[in-house]
Amino acid sequence: MASFAFVSIASAQLPSKLRLADLAGKDLIDLPNVDGDFANPKTQPTGKEMGLPEFVARSLQENTQIRQARSQLESAEARVGVARADTLPLVSLRIANGPEKSESRTIPLETGKHTFYSRSMRLTQPVLNVPVFKELDSSRQAKDASSLRLQSTREATSLATAKATIDLAVARITLNFSDAQLEQLNKILSYLEARTSAGASSLIDLERARTRVLTARQVRLEQQANYRNAMFELDRLTGVKPTTLELPFLNLLPALPSNGEQIRQYVHEQNFELLALRKDVNAQRSTVKGEYGKYLPILGISLEMDNTENVRGTNAPWKDTRALVVMTWNASLAGKEYYSAQLASAELRNREAKLEDETQRLSQATEADITLLQSAELRLQAAEAEQASALAVVNAVDEQLKNGRIGSLLEALDASDRLFGARFRIAQTLSQQMKAHAQLLARLGLLSNVQTQAKR
DSSP: OOGGGGOOOSSOOOOOOOOOHHTTTTTTOOOOOOOOTTTTTTTTOOOOOEEEEHHHHHHHOOHHHHHHHHHHHHHHHHHHHHHHTTTTTTTEEEEEEEEEEEEEESSOOOEEEEEEEEEEEEEEEEOOOOOHHHHHHHHHHHHHHHHHHHHHHHHHHHHHOOOOOOHHHHHHHHHHHHHHHHHHHHHHHHHHHHHHHTTSSOOOHHHHHHHHHHHHHHHHHHHHHHHHHHHHHHHHHHHHSSSEEEEOOOOOOOOOOOSSHHHHHHHHHHHHHHHHHHHHHHHHHHHHHHGGGSSOOEEEEEEEEEEEEEEEESSOOOOEEEEEEEOOOOOOOOOHHHHHHHHHHHHHHHHHHHHOOOHHHHHHHHHHHHHHHHHHHHHHHHHHHHHHHHHHHHHHHHHHHHHTSSSSSHHHHHHHHHHHHHHHHHHHHHHHHHHHHHHHHHTTTOOGGGGGGSSO
């Protein structure tokens, strides 16, 4: 049971004594230029140091998906206006004027040619029209869903930017660690080359050291590629290429709820994507009711006024005014209304299944992030102790190199690898911890708030 006793989230967020800045030895780190064949011509280089809040604020301004979501919201608002118009009074005016000739085959009456004149005005107001009213309710629900998806897109953009910033910081720091490892191994290699040429060391030891150096170079090339990719990803999201990065840290992010149970509850209740899917389900339910409502009669009120002159002959003007209650009842003999309702019901089941699937997926992802947060502190403590031990051995090897004699070649080579491995694991754990924290904030709709900390 002790192996599962993770550190609980007792405070607003996990305490993190170790930061990326502690590994780098400074809060600001330089970002060398990345030369490549796929440079973005829209990139705006800047000499100003930038951090996570500045990058998030920039991405929220530049992201094309946010513009798409905003356009979809505007379209949904327009559809609400269209649906609302069908529930409001409708006014119509018809004026007709022209020559008319009237005659009857049964009545020997010839009226001859005359000028016909008619003016009709109608004011109609639906009182009971279930399909129209349900369509209005469905469009309102769809508009609310579009508004929530806009917020969800903002959180997704903030999360992508946060991950890109963390990846860039970790890649840059790890690249420095790789340089330090390579420098240490080159010292050992130079030492062995001198001893081998003097006959004091064997070629086997020399080749063993050279193999470690070549391996370290391959690791450095891999880290350089990671740094390059992280730089391009951040550039794609923000459109800027900073030369100095303010290293992110956990306490820079907004605080999480006090315990895991509250996080699970808030994710279920407040997640923008889940709320949008629930609105989609409600909108489709209104659509289904509207389709079945086509079987019901339509009831309305009509106020009418007709002015006529010379109708079927030459006569005086005539004016009729009416106040009517109108009922219309239409039904398709081919069952069009039934099949339309079945189609809408199938779409409703599809949306309900999508909501259930997304709920399960978010619950599983939330549990994974909570577990990762709970275990990160323990892993950081172990990795920090490992780093201290490996650093002590590397310092001892440096002293031996200064004195011109290494006690054990394998221990010297292994110490350099262990130090790099310990530093690498610390950087990766800090990265995973911050990403898990950011992912939970994004699901709670709080991550985009980090932009308020941007330096204006």
